[in-house]
Amino acid sequence: MPVRTADAQWEGSLQDGKGTVRLGSGAFEGQYSFASRFEEGTGTNPEELIAAAHAGCFSMALSAGLSRAGHVPDRVHTTAKVHLDKGDAGFRIAAIELDTEAVVPGIDDAAFQKEAQAAKAGCPVSQALAAVDIKLDARLVS
Numbered sequence: 738m739p740v741r742t743a744d745a746q747w748e749g750s751l752q753d754g755k756g757t758v759r760l761g762s763g764a765f766e767g768q769y770s771f772a773s774r775f776e777e778g779t780g781t782n783p784e785e786l787i788a789a790a791h792a793g794c795f796s797m798a799l800s801a802g803l804s805r806a807g808h809v810p811d812r813v814h815t816t817a818k819v820h821l822d823k824g825d826a827g828f829r830i831a832a833i834e835l836d837t838e839a840v841v842p843g844i845d846d847a848a849f850q851k852e853a854q855a856a857k858a859g860c861p862v863s864q865a866l867a868a869v870d871i872k873l874d875a876r877l878v879s
Contacts, residue, residue, distance in 0.1 A: 741762075742761030745757065745758045745759075751771060753771070754771070755768065755769075756768070757769070758786065768780040768781070769782050775828075784819040784821050784830065787862075787866070788833070791817040791819075791862045791863070791866065793815075794861060794863070795815050795835055795857065795860045795863065796813045796815045799839065799852060799853055802859075803844070803852050806848065806852060809841075810839050812840045814837065814838050814839070815836065816837075817834070818834040819833050832869060832872065833866065834874070835874070837853065837875040837876065839876070839877060846877055849875065850875060857873045
């Protein structure tokens with residue numbers, strides 16, 4: 738299996754510095770800063786990139802499970818919200834919310850929910866983030 742890479746560079750102090758993150762594939766390069774991570778500043782941040790990775794991984798895992806069960810989805814759309822909290826010990830990712838809508842012909846909600854829960858447990862990114870509380874809201878739509 739391939740090994741995926743990304744790199745980041747930071748220049749300066751935490752609050753006044755700036756950085757760049759870049760995917761090894763070249764598909765994305767973006768700026769990040771204290772303001773983009775801990776406030777509402779312009780740029781990306783590590784938590785946003787984790788959210789993108791989790792949403793993408795979960796959507797693919799759900800599609801795979803549904804397909805194996807004989808219900809190929811027309812569409813799976815997932816939004817991931819990564820919650821960064823500050824506690825006495827510092828910052829930590831406290832929770833992730835996965836919000837999924839899927840168009841899946843010929844499946845009932847119970848079977849869909851079973852596949853969604855299995856995808857949440859089996860997605861490699863979910864497994865890597867197992868120390869974090871991951872909530873799932875999965876809905877069938879037409």
